[in-house]
Amino acid sequence: MYTQGLDIPKGETSIPLGSGESPEAARFDAIMAADEKIEPKDWMPEGYRKTLIRQISQHAHSEVIGMQPEGNWITRAPSLRRKAILMAKVQDEAGHGLYLYSAAETLGVSRDELVEQLLNGSAKYSSIFNYPTLTWADIGAIGWLVDGAAIMNQIPLCRCSYGPYARAMIRICKEESFHQRQGYELMLSLARGTPEQKAMAQDALNRWWWPSLMMFGPHDTKTDADGMKSQHSEQSMRWRIKRVSNDELRQKFVDVTVPQAEYLGLTVPDPDLKWNAETGHYEFGPIDWEEFKNVVAGNGPCNAKRMKQRRAAHENGAWVRKAALAYAEKRAKRQAAAA
């Protein structure tokens, strides 16, 4: 059974593509070289398959766990319009989880196995969803910053070399774009509202800014004193799973988002933030990787709560899975009898 983590067979990490030793591997290499898609029935290196299962399943888990911080506000949305928008958004996240579990299943792993890995703690989900949504402005900040970061990361995944993942990402990105806009619009309403509402928006930006930068994952190279470095990027980029590195995406996000904060009249909580006219990019202060490691290790503000709620939802949904299975069996029997 597939387990999470860097479980790539020895020797394969240093091989750029399929290795070219067999006709199938040579074909894999040719598909990569032509920048075409690998499909489920194509031969693929074991490391490629495992890397995809790891990334796609972590992504699926993130979408599903990501419903919790926002779901927390559905009953307290300040108007019917805001409630309808939020409900639609949270439902979209569930849909994203489903497309992604389905894409992962094409790699020969079952959804049950993947869910089990999440529930037993061997699979990760995005660090960002372990932070609390304390005020209504947090819903705006999630849409603007978290969905904004998610789109930045996911647009290049539409060109991922694995067909089912790339195709799932195209639809997901369209929906994420609506999510980002509704978040920004919510922040704009608050920023143009009463002084208390503007302060609430600023407070949400203060709390979500740094965790949003952490979402992109560790640095590409070992630049930090604590040695945080992306382990998978190099190989994943050779396999054209990742098309743009963690740091490049983070920088793009900062460059796009800082002017948006200025338009809102809000201050990005980073005293080191400054425009560099020579590079054409914003420079920003150091990321607290200790906080990131701590959250990923399960010790963030809401990890225990998120997993408790996810386990309860799984247990409470057991009858639905049982009923769906019984129905499928009944239909299959009927169809067999009719044939």
Ligand code: FAQ
């Ligand atoms: N949190 O070597 P790398 C969303 C782990 S969806 C936790 O750079 P990789 C929509 C990483 O897994 C948000 N762990 O890894 C939404 C690895 O550990 P492992 C999710 C993280 O895979 C909005 C280790 O660190 N998006 O927001 C994180 O090449 C609102 C080393 O890292 C995706 O999953 C993190 N932030 O690059 C929903 C997008 N970052 O597995 C609801 C697809 C890194 O060896 C509401 N995923 N780690 O144990 C990706 O693009 C990549 O997997 C990265 C990480 C970029 C996240």
